[in-house]
Amino acid sequence: MEEGLKPDESPLLGDRHCHEQPPPGTASTLQTIGNIIVSIVGTGILGLPFALRVAGWLAGSFAIIVAGISTYYCMILLVQCRDKMATEEPTTETRTYGDLGQKALGKTGRYLTESLILVSQCGGAVAYLLFIGQNLSSVFKFNGFTTSTFIFMLVPIEIALSWIGSLSALAPFSIFADVCNLLAMAIVVKEDVQKVFGGEFKFSDRQAISPGPGGLPFALGMAVFCFEGFGMTLALEQSMKERGKFRGVLANAVAGIASLYIVFGFFGYMAYGDATRDIITLNLTQNWSNIAVQIGMCMGLVFTFPIMVHPINEIVEGKLRNARWFQKTDNDDDDHRGGYLARWIGRSGMYLFRAVLIAALAFLASFVPGFGAFSSIVGSSVCACISFVLPALFHLRLLGPSLPRWRKVLDCFIMQLKKGVEKQAVMECFGGSYDPNCAENRPKKKKKIFDLPDCELGFCCLGFCLVVQMAGLSFPHLENVRHHLLNLFSNVSNVAFSSCSVIQLSHFRT
Structure with missing residues (x-):
């Protein structure tokens, strides 16, 4: 537990404050680019061709570009906020996202930030299980096992792996999974190029922009997830x-990753068209080399799954260690029967928690309809909050008085836009995202007010929210009026989007 903090004030992720300057960095420019790529690129890239199928190749590529630019901008916002804190408090180093949240919003900001990271880790873990289950059910489909069956088969293995004390033992499997991921991408690109240049399709058959309103938000959610x-x-x-070069290094890395995403998604959609699956490896020809890569990729992810859930374990177990009763029993004499029993109960409780966590994640994954839809929902909700809303909010809180008006408006726009994108992406997922043309046939209930569809009314209200935000920046003395107007337009937009969601869901069920 941190010195000077009460037990109930300890942060979710344990010790985060450091009152000493950290040692200088040692990573070169090339090493930093590699670290950025490894930190960002994962299995989500294999779902991008499906995102372009839903949105259209032009709209999907545009979504990837927007996500890349927004990612770069908001990452720079975090660095600017940290630099601002460094100038105001040179003796205290802000090292983590949670530290920044506490500087901007107090203890609530730390808990909010780290809770969102916790939820995103759970979402990523569920996506891992879905990815493994769908690939294994595709390879061994002759057995008649479903995706859920394979997911539950993994539970005992993952529980045993989660009890390993050192994660360094799993590092080789993480590298193995990355290698298999690269091999899968190479095989997909090879087959895509063969199909594209083999004359097996017409370019005119591939739609550039989906006619449905939810295609672009769906692709944007998937891109944010990636x-x-x-x-x-x-x-x-x-x-x-050389920290001064970080912005240029980050820009080059994000531009390269975005280019890779666009090329991979484009060729995948061009090759398979409307038959594109939510995981592109499911479209591969079932020969021995492709099957070997799929199985190898699944094996690598099975052994790296404990690394994905480790931050979750760290959060909960850190809170347990900071609890008064746990510290009391931990300091008892080993010969004392009560102290020994309490420590045994504590260790057993931690093992039990890890087992229950994995079982709960598997149970949740068994109800998810598909990797693509789930990734888009996670990307447009939790990941969008972590990636865009919080950086913009922290930037306004910490640097607001010194920012030009256009920067304030841009930050407000980022925070307001996330709501509309999330609503539309969720509607696309539940309204039949597996058929990119189904949006044409969805009923559009008209509003008598302004004679606008629900979705358009919702976006109009979001626009009014942005206008009110801008007016509030110009007239600070109207803060109360601004607050009431924001509540009004936000509530109307929520009702409009919810009404549109009900229509989509009822149409989907029928």
């Missing part, structure tokens, strides 16, 4: 030997 890596931003910047 770019998620904000928890490592400050650590990556601090690891550099």
Whole structure:
């Protein structure tokens, strides 16, 4: 427990404050680029062709570009906030995202930030299980096992692996999973190029922009999920030997990753068209080389799954260690029967928690309809909060008085836009995202007010929210009026989006 903090004031992720300056970074420019790529690129890239199928190749590529630019901008916001804190409190180093949240919003900001990171880790773990289950059910489909069956088969293995004390023993498997991921991408690109240049399709058959309103938000949610890596931003910047070059290095890395995403998604969609699956490896020809890569990728992810859930274990177990009763029993004499029993109960409780956590994640994964839809929902909700809303909010809180008006408006726009994108992405997922043309046939209930559809009314209200925010920046003495207007327009937009969601869901069920 941190010195000077009460037990109930300890942060979720344990000791985060450091009153000494950290040692200087040692990473070169090339090493930092590699670290950024490893921190961002993951299995989500294999779902991008499906995102382009839902949104259209042009709209999907645009979504990837927007996500890349927004990711770079908001990562720089975090660095600017940390630099601001360094000038005001030179003896205290802000090292983590949670530290920044506490500086901006107090203890509530730390808990909010780290709770969102916790939820995003759970979402990533569920995506891992879905990815493994769907690939194994595709390879061994002759057995008749479903995706849920394979997911529950993994539970005993993952529980046993989660009880390993040192994660360093699993590091080789993480490298193995990355190698298999690269091999899978190479095989997909090879087959895509063969199909594209083999004359097996017509370019005119591939839609550029989906006619449905939810295609672009769906692709944007998937792209945000693929770019998620904000928890490592400050650590990556601090690891550099020459920190002044971080912005240029980050820009080059994000541009390269975005280009890779666009090329991979484009060729995948061009090759398979409307038959594109939510995980592109499911479209591969079932020969021995492709099957070997799929199985190898799944094996690597099975052994790296404990690394994904380790931050969750660290959060809960850290809180347990900071509890008064745990510290009391931990300091008791070993010969004391009560102290020994209490410590045994504590250790058993931690093992039990890890087992229950994995079982709960597997149970949740068994109800998720598919990797693509789930990734888009996680990306447009939790990941968007971590990636865009919190950096913009922290930037306004910490640097607001010194910012030009256009920067304030841009930060407000980022925070307001997330709400509309999230609503539309969720509607697309539940309204039949597996058929990119289904949006054409969805009923559009008209509002008598302004004669606008629900979705358009919701976006209009979001626009009014932005206007009110801008007016509030110009007339600070109207703060109360601004607050009431924001509540009004936000509530109307929520009702409009909810009404549209009900229509989508009822149409989907029928």
